Amino acid sequence: MKIIDLRSDTITLPTDEMRRAMYDAELGDDVFGDDPTVKRLEALAARMLAKEAALFVPSGTMSNLVAILTHTRPGDEIIVGSESHIFWYEVGGASTLGGVVLRTVPNEADARLDPAAVAQAIRPENIHFPHTTLLCLENTHNRCGGAALTVEYTAAIAELAHGHGLMVHLDGARIFNAAVALGVPAEKLTAPVDSVGFCISKGLSAPVGSLLCGTGDFISRARKWRKMLGGGMRQVGVIAAAGIVALQTMVDRLAEDHTTARRLADGLAGIPGMGINPAEIQTNIVIFESPETMSGPEFIQRLSEQGVKVINRGGRTVRAVTNRMVSTADIAEALERISSVVKNR
Ligand SMILES: *Cc1c(COP(=O)(O)O)cnc(C)c1O
DSSP states (O other): OOOEEOSOGGGOOOOHHHHHHHHHOOOOOGGGTOOHHHHHHHHHHHHHTTOSEEEEESOHHHHHHHHHHHHOOTTOEEEEETTOHHHHHSTTHHHHHHOOEEEEEOBOTTSOBOHHHHHHHSOOSOTTSOOEEEEEEESSBTTTTTBOOOHHHHHHHHHHHHHTTOEEEEEOTTHHHHHHHHTSOHHHHHTTSSEEEEESSSTTOOSSOEEEEEOHHHHHHHHHHHHHTTOOOSSTHHHHHHHHHHHHHSSTTHHHHHHHHHHHHHHHHTSTTOBOOGGGOOSSEEEEEOOTTSOHHHHHHHHHHTTEEOEEOSTTEEEEEOOTTOOHHHHHHHHHHHHHHHHTO
16 A cells, blocks of 8 residues: 655655765865855855855754854743744754743734734833843744745734844745745745745755855854754765755745645545635645544544554644645545545544
């Protein structure tokens, strides 16, 4: 039985072209600044997001951590969404290693933070208070089902934060999904923010890595934090080479993942008892509720026995992420199997 893996877009394998580029990559010791391939990737990333400079880091988690460490000082408070990846899935690293307090503001279902709530959360000067120094946004939004923040919203909320003296970091792990879904250049979505990180290891299908982008000064300070965290990598061009191919060949095809996500959502809506609104699906993440006849973990287990892999996000909430390894035919097959699991209950 063919396994249809919808757990995440991180499961995407490098293409043949990426593997060839990795084999052929010109290399050097990047800690000495000698790796021409990683320099090319960093320059390309910075250009695509219209920032001065970029830094290649091992993961999206390190990209966010390095950004927070670079923008803040221990004892600062930073504002993050209540559903943000930084708050949920990064092991509290910003607090453990950066000594910052995470102040959450509720994410709306469409991933936005209400500007009034953000303004309210920014601390005025007071001897009792920590300094609020950073606002973090997320686009597309993982826990908000791949929702994309628009250019207009990003500009408005960044202006509000800047007006209060805060810096703005964008967790743009899937920023190119947002750009493709909204039909705008990614650089328009990142222009209002001071720093942005994105993953090449997700829908873009490179094996490893993320790029943190910002001003030249910010990136040179970030480079030192990366070194402190043990993220200084030597002949890292061997993986950066795949990243270059990813940025050159994999961005536009993300639209296919959005189409398969929509197909999956439409199909799920036709299965009795399934909780889903296909109109809410904007990119490649499909969040839905399994039928009341089964617990979430039981549903996941039964699907897994039928070769369909998804993840349980607590309760009966299920997450499926479409990706390059899953074709339109696979989606049809997955829907058949899901339907039979529900029927044979
Ligand atoms: C995946 C993801 C990350 C972390 O990336 P890793 O490479 O898995 O560490 C950060 N933010 C968001 C929104 C993500 O989806």
